[in-house]
Amino acid sequence: MLMYSASIAPYLRELSTRWRAGIAYLLTDQAYALSVTRFGADGTVRRRWYYLGVAAPLWIVWQLCTVAGVVVGTRVPESLPLSFAVPLTFLALLLPAVTDRAGAVAAVVGGAGAVLGADLPLNLGLIAGAVAGVVAGVAVEAGGDR
Template sequence: MLGIAPFALVAGIAAVDAGLGLAEAVGMSVIVFAGASQLAALELLGENAPLAVVVGTAAVINLRMLMYSASIAPHFADYGRRLRAGLAYLLTDQAYALSVAEFDENPERSRWRYYLGAAASLWIVWQVGTVAGVVLGANVPDAWGLTFAVPLVFLAL
């Protein structure tokens, strides 16, 4: 969570820099919910790139989710389609890493509940952090070095 909060702040600040308002930034954060692709998309939107390029770039960046999905799917095979769809929406690098490690260590644990707890808490921190980044926007000094949070999140994984 400590790595996600500054990462989300950066996403909110990037949304402001790209010219998005609060509703647009939050809407994007809720719909996309993928930090790296969100930052890339915001950068491209700020440069007035064609929408197809923005969407294509975000999709390519998120191709790793196919591998995560294929790996974690057997753990959720016994659950209904709606539950699996909801869990898929919440799939992130962090939720995947935490859950797969826990599933291997404690095979008797309720998998969907553990995953939902990890993933939903990340989603909440991401949304709150994004809103804070949009609201604070230009008031966060560059000296804080929040952009360094992005590689730190992936290094921690």
Template sequence: MSCARFTEVDRRAFKEGLRAYSPTLMAIFSWGLVTGIAMSKSVMTVPQALGMSLLVYAGSSQLAVLPLLAAKLPVWTVLLTAAMVNTRFVIFSAGLAPHFSYLPLWRRVLIGYFNGDVIFLLFQKKSFQHGYVPGKEAYFWGMAGASWLSWQVSSVAGILLASLIPDNWGLALAGTLALIPIMVSAIATRSTLVAVTIAGIVALIAFDLPYRLALPLAVLAALAAGAAADMLIERADLRRIHDRTGSSS
């Protein structure tokens, strides 16, 4: 978004995005710190860890590939694991595509890089109309900027200060617990509740699968369950309307 196009509406939307994302900052900071510490204490050098944090910017896949790098497994195994963990971003991109399809390719690629789980969740919760909406892109960048800065600052701090931070601090658990209220607040419909429930069950059942397959499987199961729940709810609503119309006539 060029400065010339950064209107008053954009400025307000950007600040709104910052406010919407602010409750998650401590959770993201915790996860970034954990990831930075893990990278620094693995086989990676400090420059390699810093480069991974800046270029990859995907905590789950960063943590997933560290044991593979330590075991000196083939590169294709590392890439496959990272790809499987990040499969959910293909779904996120499909969800954002109708909102930003009018933008040039380089800006859509940039949005794809800065997008994340919580960003996508909060953006969808806003229920924007598809296509161009004044302030919509600025709202996204308000969240994305806050997320990226929080992640990089905490990740770099973890990389540089890893030797000073005890392993038993439990920061990963703190980050997970801090994210739970955000996820719960997003359960606004019955179909969303069904999707979250099914995703949790599938993730638990598939937890021990290799290459972190539990994550993409849980996402796909949630999509299928949510779509099925939407269809059943719609059919039930239509049946009630039909019965009401029939009884009134």
């Protein structure tokens, strides 16, 4: 979330503090990934409204589904691999986010690093992998300039 905040922050600098506080409150993985991909590809998009259009429905559905999960969660059969739907959403968001060679390197190193660090406590493998991916991507980009 700290990395999401830093990564989306450059696109939101001209907004008021109140707007940015609201955006931070609604920040989820999916809202972040969709918005930042769109903001990077399309400079003309009206960012606050695009973000709100993504994040507000997500927030509402999240609340409703949390209630649904509390009520019927224990009755969902264990064999139904619902948890696999979550990485699938990230996968669908990942591919459009890779737009060049540096992005591809960042993704490969990020994924491999997270697997290597999967045993680390507190989700540190995810953080270490992501940081390694960004560093590797920056290195490739710098190498390509020469």
